[in-house]
Amino acid sequence: MIDVNELRENPDLFRASQRARMADESIVDAIIAADSTRRSALNRFESLRAEQNAFGKKVAVAKGEEKQALLVEVKELAGSVKAAQAESDQAKTEQDALVRSMSNVIEPGVPSGGEDDFETLRHVGEPRDFGAEGFEPKDHLQLGELTGGIDMERGAKVSGARFYFLKGMVARLEIALLRLALDEAISHGFTPMITPTLVRPETMAGTGFLGEHSDEIYHLEEDDLYLVGTSEVALAGYHGDEILDLSNGPVRYAGWSSCYRREAGSHGKDTRGIIRVHQFNKVEMFSYVRIEDAEAEHQRMLAWEEEMLAKAELSYRVIHTAAGDLGTSAARKYDCEAWVPTQGAYRELTSTSNCTTFQARRLNIRERIPGEGGAATKGTRPVATLNGTMATTRWLVAILETHQQPDGSVIVPEALRPYMGGVKVIPVL
RNA sequence: GGAGACGUGCCAGAGCGGCCGAAUGGGCUUCACUGCUAAUGAAGUGUGGGUCCGCCCACCGGGGGUUCAAAUCCCCCCGUCUCCGCCA
Known part of the structure; x- marks a missing residue:
C-alpha cells in the first residue's frame, strides 16, 4: 500500500506513476478527498470522546443525586459519540479501500506502457x-x-x-x-x-x-x-x-x-x-x-x-x-x-x-x-x-x-x- | 472428534466495571558512585493516529455486543497448552 502522507505532499509523482502504468489517474484526487474527510470525521469523534472521558471521571467520583444528574447528561453525549465514531469508521474504511486498491509508485527509469x-x-x-x-x-x-x-x-x-x-x-x-x-x-x-x-x-x-x-x-x-x-x-x-x-x-x-x-x-x-x-x-x-x-x-x-x-x-x-x-x-x-x-x-x-x-x-x-x-x-x-x-x-x-x-x-x-x-x-x- | 485451561508491555507476571496504558520483578538505555568488571542508587524505557505542538484519541490475541464507562461482563473467531478418543 502506498504512503498517503507522501501522496498528499507530492500528488504529481503519483499521478505520473499511474499514467505510466496506463492506470486511472483520478484515484489520486479521490484518495486526497477521502483522506481529508477521514481526518475531519476523526477529529469530530475524538473531541467528543475526550469530552465523554472527562465526564466519566466526574461520574466515577460523584455520589447520590449528583451522580444521577450527571448520568442523565452524559447519556445523551454517549449517543453522539457513538454516531461520530460510526462516521469516522466509515470514512476510514472508504479511504482504506481506495488506498489499498492503488498500485505502487514506479521507480525512476521504468519504461511507460504495457x-x-x-x-x-x-x-x-x-x-x-x-x-x-x-x-x-x-x-x-x-x-x-x-x-x-x-x-x-x-x-x-x-x-x-x-x-x-x-x-x-x-x-x-x-x-x-x-x-x-x-x-x-x-x-x-x-x-x-x-x-x-x-x-x-x-x-x-x-x-x-x-x-x-x-x-x-x-x-x-x-x-x-x-x-x-x-x-x-x-x-x-x-x-x-x-x-x-x-x-x-x-x-x-x-x-x-x-x-x-x-x-x-x-x-x-x-x-x-x-x-x-x-x-x-x-x-x-x-x-x-x-x-x-x-x-x-x-x-x-x-x-x-x-x-x-x-x-x-x-x-x-x-x-x-x-x-x-x-x-x-x-x-x-x-x-x-x-x-x-x-x-x-x-x-x-x-x-x-x-x-x-x-x-x-x-x-x-x-x-x-x-x-x-x-x-x-x-x-x-x-x-x-x-x-x-x-x-x-x-x-x-x-x-x-x-x-x-x-x-x-x-x-x-x-x-x-x-x-x-x-x-x-x-x-x- | 470430545472435555477443560489459558492468551496483558522486550521477557516473566499482577490486575476490584471508573483513580489502569496498565502493579511488581527481570532486561535494556542514560547518569551517579567505586582502580576495571561486578554490585549499588537515580531517572528513563510500547505502538499507531490526530493536533490550535499545550496536548488529545486508540490499542491488554482478533472481531462484535452490554454499559454513562470494559484489560475486567457476554457472544463469535484465531492461537497455545492439558486430558480422552481416533489415525499413523
Whole structure:
C-alpha cells in the first residue's frame, strides 16, 4: 500500500506513476478527498470522546443525586459519540479501500506502457544454431518422452490438463536444479526455508495477491485456505506485524515450495509440455532491506539470477518490465528470459521485483529508524521487500532443448552433475 | 472428534466495571558512585493516529455486543497448552 502522507505532499509523482502504468489517474484526487474527510470525521469523534472521558471521571467520583444528574447528561453525549465514531469508521474504511486498491509508485527509469513496451537491457550468450549443426531440434516434450522423463498423458489422466509426471532422469534433473539454486542462495546469505503452501485469507490479502489476480489462485472452500502461487506469499507474511533489526544488513530467505496456479485466462496458450502448468516447484529469494538498500539489493538479485542462468548454460536476455506490466506491488521488475530453440522465442525463467515499502506497509513490517552512527532512534518506518526467482520447473524446458543431441539425449550442464551423481548425459530410453 | 485451561508491555507476571496504558520483578538505555568488571542508587524505557505542538484519541490475541464507562461482563473467531478418543 502506498504512503498517503507522501501522496498528499507530492500528488504529481503519483499521478505520473499511474499514467505510466496506463492506470486511472483520478484515484489520486479521490484518495486526497477521502483522506481529508477521514481526518475531519476523526477529529469530530475524538473531541467528543475526550469530552465523554472527562465526564466519566466526574461520574466515577460523584455520589447520590449528583451522580444521577450527571448520568442523565452524559447519556445523551454517549449517543453522539457513538454516531461520530460510526462516521469516522466509515470514512476510514472508504479511504482504506481506495488506498489499498492503488498500485505502487514506479521507480525512476521504468519504461511507460504495457506488456510489449519493455526495454531490453542486454543479451547474454548466443542462441545455439541447430541449422549450422545440421539437425532439427526437438521440443522439450519430445525430449522428455524420448528419455522417459515427462509424462503428460498420465498427468492428465490422474489430475487433468496442465498436470504432468516427471520421471527418472528428468525428475532428478529438477531436484538437481533446485538444490543448486538453494546452495547458491545460501552462499549469498539466504536462509533456506520450506514454507507452507496453504495460507489463510489474511495472509493472501496481505501480500496483495487477492486483488486483480484472485482468479489465478486456488481456494479450498471447506477450510477457507488458499494454495500459494509462490513462496513469496509465505515469506512476506513471515514477519508480518513485526519490527525487524536490519542494522546488520538485509534479512534474506530462500523459499523452497511447490507453487499452484489456476491459469484461468490462458486457455489454449502454451498447452504443450510443462511451460505453463498448474503445479511446479520453485526456489525463491526474498529480502527485507532498508529503503536505502533496496535498489542495490535489486541489482544483486538480478546478478545472482544471471549466475544461475550461466550455470545452467543458457542464453538469455534481460528485460526491464514496463510500468503497466509490473503488477500491483512492484515498483520495478527485471525478467530474465531464456532462449527456447523450438519456439524461436525468449521465455521468462526468472523475475525479480523491488516492492519498495508497498508490501511492508500492508503487512506492517517495520524497523527502528536508524540514527547517527547506525544506532536506532525514536520511531519506526516501513522496510523494503524484494523477491527474485532462483530456479523453477520451467527451466527444464530451456535446459532440455538447449542441451539436446541429435538422438534426443540431453547433456547435463556441468554445475548440475554433482547433484545427479555425476551423470553427464540423460540417455534416450 | 470430545472435555477443560489459558492468551496483558522486550521477557516473566499482577490486575476490584471508573483513580489502569496498565502493579511488581527481570532486561535494556542514560547518569551517579567505586582502580576495571561486578554490585549499588537515580531517572528513563510500547505502538499507531490526530493536533490550535499545550496536548488529545486508540490499542491488554482478533472481531462484535452490554454499559454513562470494559484489560475486567457476554457472544463469535484465531492461537497455545492439558486430558480422552481416533489415525499413523
